[in-house]
Amino acid sequence: MMHTLAKVGYHQSYTYFAWRHSPEELREYMEELKAAAHYMRPSFWPTTHDILTPFMSDGGWNAFRLRAILAATLSPIWGIYSGFELVEHQPRPGAQENIDNEKYEYKPRDYEGALRSGRSLEQMDSGIFVEQSAHDTLIEHNRLEDNLFGVYLHGAANAMVRHNSIIGRRGTQPGGVGNGVSVWNAPGAQVVDNDIRYGRDGVFVITSRNNLFSRNRFSDLRFAVHDMYANDSEISDNISTRNIIGYAMMFSKNLVVKGNVSDHDRDRGLLFNATNGSQISGNSVIGGLQPAERWATAENRGSDEGMPQTEKSAVGAGSGVRPGPEKCVFIYNTNNNRIFDNWLEGCEIGVHFTAGSEGNDIRGNAFVGNASQIKYVGSRHLDWSKNGRGNYWSDNPGFDLNGDGVADAAYRPNDLIDRVLWTAPAAKVLINSPAVQVIRWAQAQFPAILPGGVVDSHPLMAPPARRTAPESQAR
Incomplete structure (x- = not known):
């Protein structure tokens, strides 16, 4: 669908970057987008208000840093959704999206307080x-x-x-x-x-x-x-x-x-x-x-941190x-x-x-x-x-x-x-x-x-x- 929309004129397209995590998945997806570069301008978003993959909810601070770097270096167009810089990563039970996200409510954020605490x-x-x-x-x-x-x-x-x-x-x-x-x-x-x-x-x-x-x-x-x-x-x-x-x-x-x-x-x-x-x-x-x-x-x-996995007991x-x-x-x-x-x-x-x-x-x-x-x-x-x-x-x-x-x-x-x-x-x-x-x-x-x-x-x-x-x- 993304390729079809891009071909009929919607050139700046949303992508599946958020769900591509392993090196193999990323390489394969970048080859796919490279082949469509003459008609499609992909946009990479690590998260949105209604997309929070398990990689992000489990990985927290380091995952947010990593995905922002990947998005900024792999695509000429990338962005972050409000709250990304505060590492908002608490999922709604049973769904891959943020709990209490802005589909459902207005959400004020304390950016100054987050800066002071390292968040x-x-x-x-x-x-x-x-x-x-x-x-x-x-x-x-x-x-x-x-x-x-x-x-x-x-x-x-x-x-x-x-x-x-x-x-x-x-x-x-x-x-x-x-x-x-x-x-x-x-x-x-x-x-x-x-x-x-x-x-x-x-x-x-x-x-x-x-x-x-x-x-x-x-x-x-x-x-x-x-x-x-x-x-x-x-x-x-x-x-x-x-x-x-x-x-x-x-x-x-x-x-x-x-x-x-x-x-x-x-x-x-x-x-x-x-x-x-x-x-x-x-x-x-x-x-x-x-x-x-x-x-x-x-x-x-x-x-x-390089540690072997815990053994079963x-x-x-x-x-x-x-x-x-x-x-x-x-x-x-x-x-x-x-x-x-x-x-x-x-x-x-x-x-x-x-x-x-x-x-x-x-x-x-x-x-x-x-x-x-x-x-x-x-x-x-x-x-x-x-x-x-x-x-x-x-x-x-x-x-x-x-x-x-x-x-x-x-x-x-x-x-x-x-x-x-x-x-x-x-x-x-x-x-x-x-x-x-x-x-x-x-x-x-x-x-x-x-x-x-x-x-x-x-x-x-x-x-x-x-x-x-x-x-x-x-x-």
Whole structure:
């Protein structure tokens, strides 16, 4: 119909751009419009009052930016509908259009208020915005509520954000929320003793160095602390509760991550992706049974930013609960770190260790009551002990006959059956079968047939001290 109308004189035509999302769809559609360029002038609109695709309603802030850029570069004629610059992305139930849109009512908008809170695409702003020239700025004793972005340190070196209460937007989709404190290229900046709740990430830092994030309290967020391309920094003594992921360190080096608590976060307590040459010590990840509705009603917000998708898990015995975090610690492509004196308890997996992580010194940690203490998918043999000191394993039945605090026999957290279950989870129905028990008995009698994996040659008989959230708050 669009082509027919254009041929009879309606040259400036509405298009199907709003529904073309994948690279393949966009390429195919642009070839179609290119062939009609001699009679049709296409107009690209990311949204209108009665068009709001799932890509836009789910993607929020980033989706609006992306589609505006695509529309402006792919077509000589493009436009946005009123409210686009405010990222209005709440759909009407059962329809791909904005709720309470202007087909049904007059809709005044607070553009100035949106600019001040960072909710507008028109310019970069936040509740408190600190520009690059404002180095050594002190931001303290403020209460910020319902801003898209709370505090933004945009290149402000040596700024200090302390003793603030930052409460993000509630009752909106994740795409419509921002970070409590954002730090970009602000060497020496510090974020200390703040309460941050609701929103995307509590502290998001990118392309910075020599920062300190300490003694903050985070809850009801995606990530408590999200560190990317930020080197030589310290993340210490923070408390993360009820978040999707506690502390995510990515593409950074020479970090000190110590004394932090992750208390019943959902997917992961600590996550390291391409984090190298760092000290990770004295942290506590505490898990346990959590309401299954946390997974049913909240989408997997930890799956973007290069993160693997959340894995499916069996519901707990109470049918309304399941263990979480799914992984106390996730280590991916992370090398030459010292990981010691951490307490990892009550997770589905204590440590998931994968993807070429090498040269890590892992000892003195406590693995307590995790459904599976270790998941290591490689074939190499890794000894998680050094200088006669390994880790504490709550399920280790070993003895210490000479009383030196170290078990008399090595501990292996996994065997051949575990590897089978990782690749074929449905095999769990056979876990108590006589055949499986015979295989495990044979492995115990003939260790040479054990597959590659983690071994602790000097397992500890007693764990290190555990830090808890109340203890951290009292410090």
